[in-house]
Amino acid sequence: MTTMNEQQKIKGEFQSRMDQNELLNCMRCGFCLPTCPTYIESGYQESHSPRGRIALMKAVVDGLIEPDEDFEKSLNMCLGCRACEPVCPSGVNYGHLLEEARDIVHQNKKHSLPVKAVRKTVFKGLFPHQNRMRTLTGLLGVYQRSGMQKVVQKSGLLKFLPDSLATMERVLPEVPTLKELKNRPYHLEPIGVQKKKVSFFTGCLMDTMFMKTNDATLKLLQLAGCEIVIPKSQACCGALHGHSGEKNKAKELAKQNISAFEEIEADYIITNAGGCGAFLNDYGHLLKDEPNWAERAKTFSKKLKDISSVLVEVEFHKQELSLPSQVITYQDSCHLRNVMKTASEPRKLLQAINGATYMEMKNADSCCGSAGIYNIVESEMSMKILDSKMKNVKETQAKTIVTANPGCLLQMKLGIEREGLSDKMRAVHLVDLLLEAVGE
Structure with a gap:
């Protein structure tokens, strides 16, 4: 609960920091409403729509309402999927607001002290330090390979966790050994004629828990004729920090990444996670008020x-791409589609696979409910959104659901498990499926 003193501080900073021109850009037209999952799943509550949230922000700035618990709940309930932005006729940058x-x-x-401890551990003690991420992932690997996981699952201990977390434990990928996690490449030559020189953003979760997908990405880039350079000094993208009220730490990480990639003269900086890519894409906005970094950030993002x-x-x-006969469908990464404007390319690649029949999913461009840690902190709403998504998945009769973001991948695996479809359906990252299709 926020105290009166805290509310006054929040109100003062809203008046000094919020972009009032951006708030006024919203015309209240309502084009955003049909695209907003929380507005739909909440029973069309205005406070859970982009238009409603902007109105609440403006009301705080104007001193018409207090930034109380209901206001904070409205902000926290938002997925941050930014599906409202492409349909907005005024071009409101809702995600930045x-x-x-x-x-x-x-x-x-x-x-509270427990919340402080968790936030400090996650945002400052863990994600900014890749060596600690590797150690934690290595421990998860021991849990999986030692037989401990099966013992815990059979013991019934998981029933004390929320249903979504207990199910999530079952769908986590098999992680590499600590030795494999530490043995990462920094430079790879193309296979065949070189077409591009690229640098690769490895990410924190992607190069630990999803390391096999990163390896598949590197192999595909080599097969596509790319020389690959991987900066040693890169860090977490900062998305988790930026979305969770830790903006200063996000700026620190952004500067570290910009400096790391500036040292490499590459044609492109490649990402394979929509969420990371979108935040990296927004570095120019994140650092817009810092003269020494603003232009460097824009150059990086370009x-x-x-x-x-x-x-x-x-x-x-x-x-030549081929797979055994099957129906495949694609679930958009919200940030890949809505921020990086990448939607046709994954579909073009999937439609080129011989033996596979591509079936477009109804509302494939709507959020699956993952949204970083949203499916943990706002589990009830997340599961409502996932249940709606799985209805559309089942209509495609697909054997394989393809995604382009680790959070989406885990969420779709969670949906498959919740629906009891594990023996009939799978969820895979796009690059893992393409590596299968190329026969590697």
Whole structure:
């Protein structure tokens, strides 16, 4: 609960920090409403729509309402999927408003000691340090391979966790050994004629828990004729921090990444995670008020490309790609589609696979409910959104659901498990499926 003193501080910072021109850009037309999952799943509550949240932010700025618990709940209920942005006739940068509002609230609210401890551990003690991420992932690997996981699952201990978390434990990928996690490449030559020189953003979760997908990405880039350089000094993208009210730490990580990639003269900076890519893409906005970094951030972001975009550019889809006969469908990564504007390229690659029949899913461009840690902190709403998504998945009769983001991948695996379809359906990252299709 926020105290009166905290509310006054929040209100003061809203008045000084929020972009009032951006708030006024919203015409209240309602074009965003049909695209907003929380508005639909909440029974069409205005406070859970982009238009409603902007109105609440403006009301705080104007001193008409207090930034109380209901206000904070409205902000926290937002997935941050940014599906409202492409359909907005005024071009409101809703995602930027949301991040600023959340940062103001969190920086001026006194958290309980347990919450403080968790936030400090996650945002400062873990994600910014890749060696610690590797150690934690290595321990998860021991849990999986030692037989401990089966013992815990049979013991019934997981029933004390929320249903979504207990199910999530079952769908986590099999992680590499600690030795494999530490043995990462920094430079790879192309296979065949070189077409591009690229640098690769490895990410924190992607190069630990999803390391096999990163390896598949590197192999595809090599097969596509790319020389690959991987900066040793790169860090977490900062998305988790930026979305959770830790903007200053996000800026630190952004500067570290910009400096790391500036040292490499590459055609593109490649990502394979929609969430990371979108935040990297927004570095120019994140650092817009810092003269020494603003232009460098824009230059960095201009080089950014999703793996699917560069594969299409070098005509990888014209290679011989084949899979056993099956129906495949695609779930968009919200940030890949809505921020990086990449939607046709993954589909073009999937449609080029011989033996596979591509079936477009109804509302494939709507959020699956993952949204970083949203499926943990807002589990009830997340599961409502996932249940709606799985209805559309089942209509395609697909054997394989393809995604382009680790959070989406885990969420779709969670949906498959919840629906009891594990023996009939699977969820895979786009690059893992393409590596299968190329016969590697």
